[in-house]
Amino acid sequence: MDNSIKSMMAFQEEESIDLKKEVNRYLNFWPWFILATIIMVFSAYVYLRYAPKIYQTNAKVKILDESDGLELPTSAFIFKRSNINLENEIEILTSYIIIERVVRELNLNTKFFEVGTIQTSPVANLPFEYEQLVHQDSIIKSSTYEVNIENSKFRIVNNTNEKVYEFSNHNTFSSEHDLPFNIRYNTEASSEDVIGKTFLINFNTVKMAALSLKSQIEVEAIGEQSDLLQLTLRGESFELSENIINTLLDVFNKDGITDRQLVSQRTIDFIDNRFEFLASELDDIEVDRQEFKQKNNLVDLGTDAELGLEQRTKSDEEVFRIENQLALAELLNDALVSTNGSSLLPANFGLDNQGINNLINEYNTAVLERDKLTSSAGANNPSVKLVVSTINDLETNIKRSLTSYITQLKMSQGQIKSRNRRFIGQVSQIPEKEKLLRAIERQQKIKESLYLLLLQKREEAAINLAITEPSIKVVENALSSVKPISPKSSIIYAGALLAGLLIPFGFLYLMFMLDTKLHGKDDITNITTDIPVIAEIPDLKKKENIIFTDPNDRSALAESFRILSSNVDYILPVKDNKKSNVIYCTSTIKGEGKTLVSLNLSLALSSINKKVLLIGADLRNPQIHSYISEDKHKPGLSNYLHEIEFNWKDAIINGFDKHPNHHIILSGSIPPNPAHLLTNGRFKDLIEEAKKDYDFIIVDTAPTILVTDTMLISQLADATIYIARANYTEKNLLNYSKELHESGRIKNMAYVLNSVGASKSYGYGYNYGYNYGYGTKS
Structure with a gap:
């Protein structure tokens, strides 16, 4: 149960986000956002100035x-x-x-x-x-x-x-x-x-x-x-x-008007062609009638035949009607055979059969639709083939209907002629010549009636051709937008502003996400809370005056090391006797500033009238000599550890005139076996002897992850200051120091974070002059 609670609390701590801190991380790069916004807005202006303006017309x-x-x-x-x-x-x-x-x-x-x-x-x-x-x-x-x-x-x-x-x-x-x-x-x-x-x-x-x-x-x-x-x-x-x-x-x-005029024009052309034949036939009938009357000397009918002829007249009218319909049906049948599904048929020109008239109208509509679809979609289009199939079916139906209608008319004609034969017996006294004349006149009336009918239909088709309605009604003529639809300035500028913010944000977010370096105290406390962070050393842009040479120095660097020297007292064990304290300064890898921190810590302790001895125990890569302008191979610790007759006090250097209580022992010549020298017992003797003369012994040791030198002498330290450098030390390296502390190989350990503020992108700043009321240097 306790483990589950602890894991839940740990998860909540990991999930908690300091919103203000996150915002400040990005706000520290405000010049980037402003510059990116200015560039994007200017780019948008240039784009809008020269981009083609597109207008929409509807x-x-x-x-x-x-x-x-x-x-x-x-x-x-x-x-x-x-x-x-x-x-x-x-x-x-x-x-x-x-x-x-x-x-x-x-x-x-x-x-x-x-x-x-x-x-x-x-x-x-x-x-x-x-x-x-x-x-x-x-x-x-x-x-x-x-x-x-x-x-x-x-x-x-x-x-x-x-x-x-x-x-x-x-x-x-x-x-x-x-x-x-x-x-x-x-x-x-x-x-x-x-x-x-x-x-x-x-x-x-x-x-x-x-x-x-x-x-x-x-x-x-x-x-x-x-x-x-x-x-x-x-x-x-x-x-x-x-x-x-x-x-x-x-x-x-x-185009639509032309299509609708096509039926009327085809009807006119068909009737015009029939006029020539009808006119010729009428002329022949007139000539035959005239010659017949002249030859047979006929002037008028006898009054005695009026009764019989009255019945004959009615029967003749019926014959006339049927023969008229037969002639029209045969004309239409001839026209249907000649077109063979490729042209329009004459419509509404006198047939009394409404079914055939309806089929003709459907046939003409299908032909027009086929012509339109063929022009736009091609002859192999499925829609065209469907219409062609419909035309063929309609043509078949028209032929079948015409055949049926002609058959019906002929049957009626036979019945009427049979009835006429009965009337012939009633008027048998009428001369044969008079009957022949009546036949001629009947043929004349049929042709004249057909001629007048076609003339009427032609005029109707001509009227339809002249007054054809339009295909469309224009509801709204072409109108263009007042403003261009593209590019839209408001959207372009809004997008530019958004891009000006998102581009640097995305770049920074990616940079933060891929970053694995330490940048502040929080990065350490997120990994371990058991090891305290006792000081944060600010980063100095100028590499001058990085040594605490003046005891009265009031710079941010000096104040940070005063804080470090004060906080060191809280991690040192309480001793009944007033023996001196041994403080190790180490780090995980080289370059994290352990030598600089150990040197300045010793000077800070010296500035408060403490007797301090700084020992350079990094025998493999000594660096203290570079800060005090001494020879790298000047006799020092390695000489004392190797030569029994060598007195360590002979290697003491007073490197700073304003710090009379501060002494230094350099590393000496670089030996081939530093680990063997540090464990031969003489280093412990040095520490024990130095405790009698100094209040604090600061030991600059080798990095822990590279060599085992520090681990071999770690039991001699009262406290170990573990140096990490902001924007340099990888976060996962802290796990190594955490393991050293948890395993007890380094005791009484505390972190010092060096070069804080080296990257403002992470929201860490360090301003000792502001926090403590001091100037940069007095």
Whole structure:
């Protein structure tokens, strides 16, 4: 239970985050954030200044339903959805054929650009007169011409072959050349000063221009229950975009009108062809009637046959009607055979069979739909094949219906003729000649009636051709946005500000995350709380005056070592007798400042009238001599340990005039076997003898992780000061010193953190002048 509580508390301690500390770590780099923000905002300004401005142009149209009429609304009309297939209309609207017509009408395969200092922008028209000399279809590859307007001439460069043309007086019309255009600029009449500017004239194929425009135009339905379409085009020139969309709507509308006029035109052409045959037949009948009456000397019918003839007349009228329908049905059958599913059929030209008329209307609608889909999707499209199948089925149904209808008419004709034979017996007194005349007149009336009927249908078709309704209703003409949709300045600046903050933040976060060095006292206490941190030594940017030479020094460095000397008393064991204390200064690796700390600690203790002996026990890499300008090989500890006759007092150096109570024993000559020398017993003798003369004995020992020298003599120390260096010592190295303490190999150990404040990025600062009220140096 206790272990679980301890682990939970440890976890909570690890999870706790000092928010203020974390914020200060980043705020210490505030110049980075300001600089990054300024750079990003300036970059955003430059981008907005020179980035192409894109405008959006929209238009709205309503697709008109061809089935709409003036009939009263029914329940089916009220609750039905529109018969318009908007997906088909969108495909037709954006089909290559329609787009190509727009390109040809607006000459979009020729584009104009104005060359700026940094960017080149498209323009709808050139600020001078332009005439194209080549036909659109003659352009087979892309080419660009650069037009430079100088003070008194045009300088034109063909960018394809680098050929240069020069035309004086800004006029190419009066000169012979092989350019595909002519241009003229009147400097007096022009209100815009374009002298010194450069323009580009780009020629492209019609196909490439159409494909490019096809990929740019967007068409979508507005809502699910609506017949409205919205057209969208984005470009740098809103004037050109508006012109393109308006032209596209006009071309699409004309294409729809042409499709609906096609049925009426086909009906007119069919009737015109039949007129020639009917006129010839009527002429022949008139001539036969005239010759028959003249030859047989017929003037009037006898009154005695009026009763019989009255019945005959009614029967003849019935025969007339049936023969009329037979003639129309056979004409339609001939037309159906000749078209063979490829052309439209004449509609509503006199058949009394409503079913056949409906089939003809469905057949013509399917043919028109097939032609539209073939032009936009191709003959192998599944939709086209489905429509073709529908046309074939309708054609079969029409033929079957016509055959049935003709058969029915012939049966009726036979019945009526049979009845007529009964009437013949009643009027047998009528001369045979009179009956023949009646037959001729009947044929004449049939042809005349058919002729008038076709004439009427032709006029109806002509009227329909003239008053064909439009395909679309423009709800909203092309309108462009007042402000460009791209780039959006507010979003760009907001993104720049955000990037100015996030980029340095991300860099710092990555740097902090990858950092494994110590930076402050908290880094030590997070690893171990059993070993106290008794001092933090500030980092000095200037490497001068790093030694506590003046006992009255009031610098931040001097104050830090005074604090260290004061805190050392709290870790030293309490002794009844007033024997001196032995303090080791060691570290994990070299370079952490143990020699500097041991030297300054000894001087700080000396400044308070304590007799102090500093011993250089790092026999492998001695450094004390470098701080007091002594010879590295001056006799010292190694000489005493090796030579029995050598007196250690002969090696004492008084290195500082203002510290008379401070003595130093250097390491001496570097021996080949430092471990053997330190364990031969003479070092212990030295310590015991020195305790009689000094209050404090400070021993600068070797790093613990590199050699075992310090471990061999650790039992002689009253306290061990373990040096770690900020922004230098790896955090995982503290685990080694922690193990030394926990195992008892180093007793009474305390940490001193050197060079605190070496990296402000971690929020650690050290200002002794502020904290204790002293200046940098008095």
